[in-house]
Structures are given as structure tokens and as C-alpha cells.
Amino acid sequence: MPVLVMKFGGTSVANIDRIRRAAKRVGVEVAKGYDVIVIVSAMAGKTNELVGWVSEISPLYDAREYDAVVSSGENVTAGLMALVLQEMDIPARSWQGWQVPLKTNSAHSSARIEEIPTDNINAKFSEGMKVAVVAGFQGLSPEGRITTLGRGGSDTTAVAFAAAFDAERCDIYTDVDGVYTTDPRIASKARKLDRIAFEEMLELASLGAKVLQTRSVELAMRYNVKLRVLSSFEEMDDNAGTLVCAEEDIMESKVVNGIAYSRDEAKMTLISVADRPGIAAAIFGPLAEAGVNVDMIIQNIAEEGRTDMTFSCPVDQVMRADKALSAAKAAGSIDYSDLVADKDVAKVSAVGIGMRSQSGVAAKMFKTLSDEGINIKVIATSEIKISVLIDRKYMELAVQALHDAFELEKA
Template structure:
């Protein structure tokens, strides 16, 4: 039988009525002739509740016990969905991560996949079972301990199973009906995309779009797993949602496919750092060790002695999430204390947002940056930092202009048009 992987997020299985709705969607695919592997998240809010229990019990908790607790929500959902399917006369069985087994590294709360053996689930399909309901977000380490994959890990679980089992497609059911050109809450001109390339989706996910978890898109792109994003609250067919696929499946792309934003950004500047070989490594090495997720980086010469490069200094600016600013400052203070760097001061601007335009069409079209900057200029939006790649341009701006900038860029690139 052809195989399909279906994933249901927390809002899609938030209560028994929604679990029944998910079961009906699985039933429809079984009726179409598929064997189905269903990956489920915990009911909406359950994981946060479990995290609260752990933190309320122990501030310096054992990460192994943390994983044992927070992974429990998915187990409940998997069992309930399997029971509901059985009541609908569909041969279904639930699986926890250790039962498959989903083999992972031992990095608790942020484990990575090692392997997903097929034998046990394939044997059940051979016995006549039609559906395997697997708890997402979890696995088992070589030591036999339960592990979790980090927030959004159920998306990654679904893609990993689709790759391991050679599934025809991986359908991600969520509370939106597809991938849009930008957030519909910001502009009513936002348009749902029928198809989007892996590279574009990866950029949008990493730049702030919340539709898919970044690791899941990376895995899908590596193993060429066709993803479909669609709503669990609407009637769907084979043409519903947005297909995330290889660039070759898209006949002709617009130059820009979408506008993404991230409001929780901060701009950090080290003023008058000594300009010498190795200074970047001396700055960004400690930041990496401290777990600071650095994104945009700008370096410029701030002072040079006339006729000589001696005494030259540089200002080094980078962006990071606002909740990592304190960690970044501490890392820099420690680097100074260790004699690795010197600077005159740190300037932090925590009131910025990152706006990005993304499109594989940028590879073959000039003038995207000029259009973007002109559109922002017309709205008197000042650009603080610019970063580019082959298929994206990102800028940092004052956060108060974020929605205005998104609307202006959506209009400038005419993304409302198919």
C-alpha cells in the first residue's frame, strides 16, 4: 500500500472533539487506500503545564527527568487517537518513541535523530493494521532514557518518519490553511501560496514565520520529503493547503515569494574594538559557547591613524533575540576579563524588528534590494542593519514601524497577485 504521514499539532488535538475530527481525516486517507503513520503533539497547553510542574518542583532539574515528564503529553494523545480510530473500525495501534524505537542522541531537551528502524511498524502493517499513531517530540537515547527534540519537535518527527518509510507525502495539519505571502493578521492582502520551494520555506521559518519548525524543513529538504501544510479545521482534498517541495516542481516563481518578520530582536554594538586578525573569532567564539544565536553581523572601521593602519579600531554590530542580550553581555565581559578583547562600551537597542523578503527568483533578477529600500524610504522607515543571502534580504528597523514595513513591502512586490 502507498504510505502517507500525517501530523496533528496541539491545537488540532486540543480536546476529544478535535481528536475525533483528526480521526475522521485519517479515516478519509485510509479510505483512499493509504497505510498511514500519524504523528501527534500533546494537547494544546499540556507541554507548558508539564514544564511548569518540573520548574515548580526543581529549579536545577535533572534534564533526564525533565524529558520523562514533558514527553508524557504526546503519549496521552497517541493513545486517545488510536482508541478513537478503533471505535471507527480502523485497525490502529499507538506507539511511544521507545517502542518504535526512535533512536536519538543523549542531548536531553534537544536530542537529534540517529535512526528510525522500520521493522516493528512494517510488521504491524503486514498483519493488517492500517494506522500507526506515533507520539511526536520524543525518542530514546542509547542509554535507554526518554529524550525530547525541543519545541516544535513533532514536525521534525513527522518528516523523519516520512523519510525513513519513503512516504508519498507528509501532511502537516495545523490551525492555518497553508503558507501565506505574509502574516494575514498584518495585511488582509496576504495570499495563500499553492507551492513554495524548500529553500524559501526554510528561510521564512528561520526568519520568523511560525508555520513550520526550522529543523523539519531542513530535514525535508535534505531527504526530498514533499510537505503539505493544511488546516485541520476545514474540509480538505488533494489540492488543499500549500505544498513545500523541490524547486523543480515549481514552473515559474515570483521574484519574491514572501515577507517575514521577527519582533523579538535586539541590536548589540561593541564600540571601538581593536581591529586585528582574529578579532571576530575572539568575539563570536564566546558568544557561541554562551548559546547566543547571532544573526546579522556588521563591521565598520571607526578610527584609523593617518598614514598607518596601527591603532585602527572597529565597531562590531550583531543582532540576537532579545531574551539572549544579558547572556551576550556576560559573554563579552568574560572575554574582556580573559584578555581576549577590549572595547570602549556596549550599546544595546532592544526595540528593533527584523523584516525580510524571500524568494528563489532573486537568483536571476536584479533590483530586489533597490525596490525594497525604496519602499521603506517612501514610508520614512530608517534601516539600521542590512544582511543578504542568495534568496533573501533582511533589515533591522525600529520595532514601531514593523507592521508598516511589512505592508509596504508586500505592496511593493505585488505579492497579492498570483
């Protein structure tokens, strides 16, 4: 039988009624002739509660025990979903990560998937099981301990299973009905996209869009897994949601397909750094070791052998960055006069695969912001995106203005 992967997020399984609603959707796909692998998250709010309990015991917790605790939420949902499906006379059973087994590395709380053997689940399918309900977000380390994949890891679990089982499609059920040109809460004209290319979705996810976890999109692009994002609260429709697929599966794309934003950014500037070969490695090596996620980087023109180096990072990593750079300065590997942090900035980005073949996108973006009186602090570009750092108070205005300028409300 063809395999379909269906993933249900926390809001989709928040209580027994919603689990029943999700199970009915599974039943429809079983009736079409699919063997279904259902990936479930913990009930809405449960993971936060579990994390809170661990943190209350100790801020410096054992990551192995942290994973043992926070992974339990998915186990509960998987068991409940299997019970509901059985009540519907659908042959189903639940699977925890170690039972599959979903093999990961040993990086507790942020593990990477290394292998998903298909033998156990396929054997049960051949015996008549129609639905395998798998606890998302969790796996098994080489040492035999439970690991977790990081927040949002159930998306990654779902895509990995779709790749391993050569699934026809991976449906991600959430509380939104698809991928929009921007956040509808900010721009009322935001339009739901019928299709979006993997690369565009990857950029949007990494730039602040919360619809899909970045790692899940990376996996889908690598293994060409067709993803469909749709709402578990809308009526069932074969054409519902947004299909995330290869660029060649899209007839023609707009130059800009989406505007993304990230509210919680910080701009950090090292003042008067020695301008010499290897200085960038000396700065960003310690930051990488400290786990600071650096994005935009600008180096000013050197004067008298000194220069300024500016970079952006998430605002909650400013203290970590400051500590890492101070330690590097104390060790003598870098020398600077001051480190200035601006925590009141936001990142706004225009994304579209059409940028590859169209000129003038940057000019239009910069003029639009200028016309609104918005000053650009930092600029970063790639082949299909342009990102700017601006004062946070202008973020919503910038998103609305750019959405209008690129006429994203039009199909």
C-alpha cells in the same frame, strides 16, 4: 501499501471532539489504500503546563527528568487517537518514541534524530495494522533515556518518519490553511500560496514564520520529502493547503514570494574593539558556546586600530550574550570599551528564489522603506533573501508596505 504520514498539531487534538475529527481524516486516507503513520503533538496548552510544573520545582532542573515530564503530553494524545481509530474499526495502535525506537543523541530538550529503524512498525503493517499513531517530539538516547527534540519537534518527527518510510507525502495539519505571502493578521491582502520551494520555506521559517519548524524543513529538503501544510478545521480537499516541494516542481516563481518578520530581536554593538586577525573568532566563539543565536553581523571601518562590531540576536538572549562577552573581556581574549544593546528592534525580510535571476530587489525594498520614513539599522542578504533591522514600532508598516510594493497579493 504506499505510506502516508499525517501530523496533527496541538490545536488539532485539543480535546476529544477534535481528536475524533482528526481521526476521520485519517480514516479517509486509509480508505484510499494507504498505510498511515500519524504523528501527534500534546493537546494545546499541555506542554506549557508541564514545563511550568518543572520550572516551579526548580529553575535549574535535571534536563533528563524535564524530558521525562514534558514528553508525557504526546503519550496521552497518541493513546487517545488510537482508541478513537479502534472505535471506528480501523486497526491502529499507539507507539511511544522508545518503542519505535526513534534513536537520538543525548542532548536532552534539544536532541537530534540519528536513526529511525522501520522494522517494528513495518512488521505490524504486514500483520494488518493500518495506522501507527506515534508520539511526536520524543526519542530515545543511547543511554536509554527519553529525549525531546525541542519545541515544535513534532514537525521534525513527522518529516523524519516520512523520509525513513519513503512516504508518498507528509501532511502537516495545523490551525492555518497553508503558507501565506505574509502574516494575514498584519497584511489583509496576504495570499495563500499553492506551492513554495523548500529553500523559500526554510528562509521564511528561520526568519520568523511560525507555520513549520525550521529543522523539519531542513530535513524535508535534504530527503526530498513533499510536505503539505493544511488546516484540520477546513473541509477535506485533495488540493487544499500549500505544498512545500523542490524548486523544479514549481513552474515559475515570483521574484519575491513572501515577507517574514521577527518582532523579538535585539541589536548589540561592541564599541572600540581591537582590529586584529582573529578578533571575530574571539567574539563569536564565546557567543556560540553560550548558545547565543547570532544572525546579522556588521563590522565598521577601522580607525587607529579600533573598530565597532554589531550583531543581532533574539532579545531573550541579550543577558546571555552580555555575560559571555564580559567573561571573554575579563579573561583578556577580547578588549572593548562598551557593549550597547538596543532591545527595541525588529527584523523584516523579503524572500524569493526569483532573486537569483532578477536585479533591483534590494533597491526596491530600500526605497519602499525610505518612502515610509523607516530607517534601516542593519542589512543582511543571502542568495534568496534580504533582511533589515528596523525600529520595532515600524514593523507592521514595513511588512504592509513591502507586501504592496512586491504585489504579493497577485497570483
